[in-house]
Amino acid sequence: MTDTTTTEVQTTQGSGRVGGTTFETLAISAFIFGIFAIVAAVFAIGMSARAVEVANGGGGGSKATTGGGGGGAAEVQVKATEFAFDPKDIKVAENGKIILDNAGAVQHDFQVEGLTMDMVDPGKTGELVLTGLAPGEYTFICTVPGHEAAGMKGTITVG
Ligand SMILES: [Cu+2]
Structure with a gap:
């Protein structure tokens, strides 16, 4: 009897604590994930902008089939x-x-x-x-x- 009650109380306290911790963890995780998502997005935009620059610069205009290396x-x-x-x-x-x-x-x-x-x-x-x-x-x-x-x-x- 006593053991059962104690167990129930512990379980209740345990679940409560776990629930609270889970909520905080989720909130913090979501916050961190949000920051990472923004950083990743900014980084991705930067990378794609650079890729476009490289594509524009490296191409050197229309590729002459008779040309060879790059073209002037x-x-x-x-x-x-x-x-x-x-x-x-x-x-x-x-x-x-x-x-x-x-x-x-x-x-x-x-x-x-x-x-x-x-x-x-x-x-x-x-x-x-x-x-x-x-x-x-x-x-x-x-x-x-x-x-x-x-x-x-x-x-x-x-x-
Ligand atoms: Cu001259």
Whole structure:
């Protein structure tokens, strides 16, 4: 008899305690889970944003079937000074555009495989679209007499 009563009381107290603990544990768990969910969501958004950046940056425009490794940009900026191009090794997509920034003190231009840009005045920029130039590696120069010999030449890879 006495044992039974004690057992019942203990059981009741036990269940009460267990119930309370369970509720608190659930509440805390839910709270922690909520924080983790927010952190995970923010992290996931960050990761997907980065993935998009990587996808945009790594692709390098439309993949040329004839191309090969990566492909150049659709537009490439080149700086001309006396007497050099910067950069002197450039890579451009097929039918891409060269934008020449004349940062020098005299006129310069840009010629590759018979395609020639109009002469660019100092402080101005010129454009040359490489229409029909097949993928490959070519030498480009400045056609002003003496400039190529003085160093105004470089290598352009199309594709
Ligand atoms: Cu020049």
